[in-house]
Amino acid sequence: xxxxxxxxxxxxxxxxxxxxxxxxxxxxxxxxxxxxxxxxxxxxxxxxxxxxxxxxxxxxxxxxxxxxxxxxxxxxxxxxxxxxxxxxxxxxxxxxxxxxxxxxxxxxxxxxxxxxxxxxxxxxxxxxxxxxxxxxxxxxxxxxxxxxxxxxxxxxxxxxxxxxxxxxxxxxxxxxxxxxxxxxxxxxxxxxxxxxxxxxxxxxxxxxxxxxxxxxxxxxxxxxxxxxxxxxxxxxxxxxxxxxxxxxx
Numbered sequence: 001x002x003x004x005x006x007x008x009x010x011x012x013x014x015x016x017x018x019x020x021x022x023x024x025x026x027x028x029x030x031x032x033x034x035x036x037x038x039x040x041x042x043x044x045x046x047x048x049x050x051x052x053x054x055x056x057x058x059x060x061x062x063x064x065x066x067x068x069x070x071x072x073x074x075x076x077x078x079x080x081x082x083x084x085x086x087x088x089x090x091x092x093x094x095x096x097x098x099x100x101x102x103x104x105x106x107x108x109x110x111x112x113x114x115x116x117x118x119x120x121x122x123x124x125x126x127x128x129x130x131x132x133x134x135x136x137x138x139x140x141x142x143x144x145x146x147x148x149x150x151x152x153x154x155x156x157x158x159x160x161x162x163x164x165x166x167x168x169x170x171x172x173x174x175x176x177x178x179x180x181x182x183x184x185x186x187x188x189x190x191x192x193x194x195x196x197x198x199x200x201x202x203x204x205x206x207x208x209x210x211x212x213x214x215x216x217x218x219x220x221x222x223x224x225x226x227x228x229x230x231x232x233x234x235x236x237x238x239x240x241x242x243x244x245x246x247x248x249x
Contacts, residue, residue: 028080061100081239197226
């Protein structure tokens with residue numbers, strides 16, 4: 001089986017949010033689609049291990065926000081790679097409330113839908129949740145963010161709880177098998193074991209790649225800074241993971 005074949009399926013990127021008895025939760029989804037026009041209904045997919053699922057099932061409501069193409073990466077990192085039970089994802093996020101009372105995130109979004117749960121379908125690792133759209137709005141004419149653009153620009157994979165998650169080791173092994181002759185694999189692995197100041201490092205949590213030649217100017221890290229010279233307090237700009245969670249790419 002070729003795992004990269006799954007990358008040819010098209011997706012957008014969305015932010016799902018809900019609230020029950022004052023407890024808010026939300027996550028980044030790449031599986032959301034309209035299923036009927038009369039009545040207007042959408043479906044989302046949520047991992048059974050996701051904190052937000054319990055909130056949605058209790059409240060029976062959720063919001064669906066369509067992220068814009070140049071969405072704030074910290075928003076994606078916090079909602080996509082951190083647990084709602086351990087981190088207040090809404091602390092720095094602008095929200096509104098409409099008919100259902102579910103929090104509707106409007107930061108970095110082009111449109112939103114306010115939904116009432118009408119059905120759920122168990123599909124294995126995930127629950128497919130169908131919601132009737134009670135209200136919606138268009139916030140801007142900006143292009144929506146697609147998963148392909150997100151993956152190519154940030155060199156990242158889906159969050160672990162995403163329905164499209166594929167273990168990076170499987171993709172790496174598949175790519176190596178396709179590009180390196182068998183007799184050269186051992187030689188390549190030996191060469192890769194050496195380390196230079198130009199080596200990129202990848203975040204094991206979200207897949208963000210730190211490139212020394214680019215640095216991280218947003219937090220004062222100039223271009224040309226080797227990963228080993230980064231301060232101990234350096235954090236992944238996408239998911240806020242500590243330096244210890246990085247490995248050589």
